[in-house]
Amino acid sequence: MAIPTTQDRVPVHTSDTVNERIERKARERVRRLAAHPAEIQQRLRELEAEWDIERAIEANASVLAFIGVALGFFHHPYWLALPALVTAFLFQHALQGWCPPVPILRRFGFRTIDEIDRERFALKAIRGDFDQVRQSDDKAAAAIEAANR
Numbered sequence: 001m002a003i004p005t006t007q008d009r010v011p012v013h014t015s016d017t018v019n020e021r022i023e024r025k026a027r028e029r030v031r032r033l034a035a036h037p038a039e040i041q042q043r044l045r046e047l048e049a050e051w052d053i054e055r056a057i058e059a060n061a062s063v064l065a066f067i068g069v070a071l072g073f074f075h076h077p078y079w080l081a082l083p084a085l086v087t088a089f090l091f092q093h094a095l096q097g098w099c100p101p102v103p104i105l106r107r108f109g110f111r112t113i114d115e116i117d118r119e120r121f122a123l124k125a126i127r128g129d130f131d132q133v134r135q136s137d138d139k140a141a142a143a144i145e146a147a148n149r
Helices: 016-035 037-049 053-074 077-096 101-107 113-127 131-135 139-148
Strands: none
Touching: 016 037, 016 101, 016 113, 037 113, 053 077, 053 101, 131 139
8 A cells, every 4th residue: 555645645534525625715715805805814813823734633642641640640541542643543544645643633624734825825826925926037036035925
């Protein structure tokens, strides 16, 4: 079995219905903001603060591992199975893009960084951030400048 690419590993293990809903909502937001460009800057700030699914999984895993270690130390050593299981799932996620929390988090709307970036760059394109690239003599520098805005 081939290991999915970093970009594809979570969507490959997410139901088509959930992937389509996440994509549809992003498109709807972009369409709405295209008609209200004054609101784009606020949405870009929101996107900067949005937790992607990787961050949510890392937070979830660290909390569960800490709880398991604490319970193992203060209550009973059998609780140490919890951090062992959590780290095994975290490793599985690193390789395959799937672990038990992924379907739940995706249904709650957690997106991959690539999905967030697509919305971000669509809004920047609407705002005109990339227009300067075509007009610049140093297209590479202009492109990097525009992407970093």
